[in-house]
Amino acid sequence: xxxxxxxxxxxxxxxxxxxxxxxxxxFTETVSRAxxxxxxxxxxxxxxxxxxxVGDSTDIVTKEMFTIERExxxxxxxxxxxxxxxxxFIEHGLSRRPKPVRLAYLGPMFRYERPQAGRQRQFHQAGVxxxxxxxxxxxxxxxQLAMAVIRAWQIPPERCVLSVNNVGTPEDRNxxxxxxxxxxxxxxxxxxxxxRARLIKNPIRVLDCKVDSCKSLYxxxxxxxxxxxxxxxxxxxxxFEQTCLLLGDLAITYTLNSGLVRGLDYYTRTVxxxxxxxxxxxxxxxxxxxxxxxxxxxxxxxxTPAVGFAFGLERILSLCNEFNREAFCLKPAVDIxxxxxxxxAALQIAEMLRxxxxxxxxxxxxKPIGKWLEQANKxxxxxxxxxxxxxxxxxxxxxKDLQSGHQQVYEHSGLQHYFSSQ
RNA sequence: GCGAGUGUCGCCAAGAGGUCAAGGCCCCGGUUUGUGGUACCGGUAUACGUGGGUUCGAUUCCCAUCACUCGCCCCA
Numbered sequence: 108x109x110x111x112x113x114x115x116x117x118x119x120x121x122x123x124x125x126x127x128x129x130x131x132x133x134f135t136e137t138v139s140r141a142x143x144x145x146x147x148x149x150x151x152x153x154x155x156x157x158x159x160x161v162g163d164s165t166d167i168v169t170k171e172m173f174t175i176e177r178e179x180x181x182x183x184x185x186x187x188x189x190x191x192x193x194x195x196f197i198e199h200g201l202s203r204r205p206k207p208v209r210l211a212y213l214g215p216m217f218r219y220e221r222p223q224a225g226r227q228r229q230f231h232q233a234g235v236x237x238x239x240x241x242x243x244x245x246x247x248x249x250x251q252l253a254m255a256v257i258r259a260w261q262i263p264p265e266r267c268v269l270s271v272n273n274v275g276t277p278e279d280r281n282x283x284x285x286x287x288x289x290x291x292x293x294x295x296x297x298x299x300x301x302x303r304a305r306l307i308k309n310p311i312r313v314l315d316c317k318v319d320s321c322k323s324l325y326x327x328x329x330x331x332x333x334x335x336x337x338x339x340x341x342x343x344x345x346x347f348e349q350t351c352l353l354l355g356d357l358a359i360t361y362t363l364n365s366g367l368v369r370g371l372d373y374y375t376r377t378v379x380x381x382x383x384x385x386x387x388x389x390x391x392x393x394x395x396x397x398x399x400x401x402x403x404x405x406x407x408x409x410x411t412p413a414v415g416f417a418f419g420l421e422r423i424l425s426l427c428n429e430f431n432r433e434a435f436c437l438k439p440a441v442d443i444x445x446x447x448x449x450x451x452a453a454l455q456i457a458e459m460l461r462x463x464x465x466x467x468x469x470x471x472x473x474k475p476i477g478k479w480l481e482q483a484n485k486x487x488x489x490x491x492x493x494x495x496x497x498x499x500x501x502x503x504x505x506x507k508d509l510q511s512g513h514q515q516v517y518e519h520s521g522l523q524h525y526f527s528s529q
Numbered sequence: 530g531c532g533a534g535u536g537u538c539g540c541c542a543a544g545a546g547g548u549c550a551a552g553g554c555c556c557c558g559g560u561u562u563g564u565g566g567u568a569c570c571g572g573u574a575u576a577c578g579u580g581g582g583u584u585c586g587a588u589u590c591c592c593a594u595c596a597c598u599c600g601c602c603c604c605a
Contacts, residue, residue, distance in 0.1 A: 111596085165603095166602085166604080170530090221530085221602085223600070226603090226604075232605060234605090315603085388599085393605065395604075395605055416605095417605060418605065420605080422605065475564085476563045476564050477564050478564095478565090481564095482565085483565070484566055485566090491564095495563055497563080509565070509566085512564090512566095
């Protein structure tokens with residue numbers, strides 16, 4: 108019985124890993140240029156971190172976590188990156204570093220969902236978090252950076268749209284929550300069970316409901332307009348308006364979407380989302396982010412404003428594949444193919460050439476020269492370095508250019524000089 | 530959790546209720562035993578997801594099951 112991969116946990120094979128490397132490298136280069144340092148938190152955290160950080164009424168926490176239990180400790184494979192970064196920020200005293208503290212991360216996340224196009228149980232995110240500054244400029248730096256990353260991936264700008272919204276202060280949200288409870292009090296029987304639960308734990312999330320009957324009811328009751336009104340009168344509005352102004356100054360186009368409520372509880376004020384205009388089906392959100400001014404304090408750190416985003420890399424990869432396939436062509440992985448009946452000579456030469464920075468593979472079996480060349484060709488080598496019986500007796504090697512077919516015989520002692528000038 | 534679709538060699542892919550289940554790619558060998566890429570010839574493989582049922586006979590029909598894919602939901 109063969110053993111298969113766990114559902115939703117795909118292998119990334121060598122043919123795809125070049126593209127992955129480029130995507131990851133473009134990300135880290137872009138964010139590094141903006142002063143973000145890479146942090147690599149563990150994949151496993153105490154479950155409580157996500158319950159408190161992401162929010163224990165969110166779908167992520169209530170039904171999507173991979174949790175294991177050992178010696179009465181519950182630990183969970185990270186379903187997102189922010190909570191772990193914030194935990195590390197607090198734990199290592201990064202809050203005492205000069206502000207702002209800029210961090211970036213990259214790696215696999217785990218959510219127990221039903222796999223489909225653009226959604227796996229193990230997937231990869233790349234994101235940044237900016238700590239310690241509450242200004243609109245900080246919001247905009249992060250959004251600007253997200254757009255720069257998209258450019259670095261060479262995704263055409265018209266392929267993506269940016270939506271922003273103000274979800275208000277915690278006080279706004281409390282006011283709104285009470286308003287929702289009041290408006291829906293008499294509709295208890297008309298709303299879906301999920302919404303009934305939301306009403307108790309986190310009423311603002313009813314705006315996220317996709318059930319038609321709920322949507323139309325909330326539409327009639329003008330719930331999202333109500334949120335917008337409360338927020339517009341609240342303390343966060345001036346800064347949010349400033350954020351919009353700055354986006355305008357930078358010629359970053361966006362749409363205001365008052366229905367944009369992120370699925371994680373920690374957001375305050377500015378939230379944003381970048382969606383692909385086509386090509387990804389229903390899983391079209393490629394980036395989500397926003398401000399979370401309460402989270403650090405909520406996880407036991409000193410009150411610290413923060414803002415960040417995360418990209419879903421599988422979705423980015425499929426956009427890049429669609430529009431920029433050549434950019435991800437695997438360059439020939441092999442420069443030089445070394446073959447000799449004398450294995451130790453071949454292995455030594457290969458080592459020498461690798462030390463010169465060449466990509467080198469070795470023939471591991473004695474074969475006729477024609478077979479070696481065939482093998483070299485199949486591996487995509489550009490040069491073959493061969494030593495058959497004759498050359499071996501003479502202490503020489505054949506250097507053959509596999510494109511032109513030209514070849515020359517070189518003394519063993521001349522090889523290093525020859526290849527170091529290539 | 531709910532709905533739909535698909536399951537034939539490593540990959541792609543024909544097929545039909547009944548002799549050996551096409552073909553292509555890949556891989557291996559040969560023509561060319563020390564010179565590759567093209568061409569031609571040949572070869573390898575426990576391939577009809579699994580379990581039942583109908584039938585003289587099923588890979589083909591039916592049922593169930595599993596896996597994968599897609600959609601809902603949710604999110605990146």
